[in-house]
Amino acid sequence: MKILFINGDGGGFADYMDIEPTTTIAKFLSKAMPDRSAGDGLIRVNRQPVSSDYVLQEGDRVSVTPIKIDGAVSVR
Secondary structure, three states, X not given: OEEEXXXXXXXXXXXXXXXXXOOEHHHHHHHHOOOOOHHHEEEEEOOEEOOOOOEOOOOOEEEEEEOOOOOOOOOO
């Protein structure tokens, strides 16, 4: 089945990807972003935050937005 993956990390990109039915967010991200942890970003499917056990459906739009950008300094 096909989903749209929007990666907001670094330069970012968006592309359609083919995945197996019953693929969870955790499994998908381990293949799509092997050097990142799921906790490194805000994960949304169809604009709604989801947990790592969410099972992807045909036509879903998955986006990953970094929680902290490398080198950023917290200002308080």
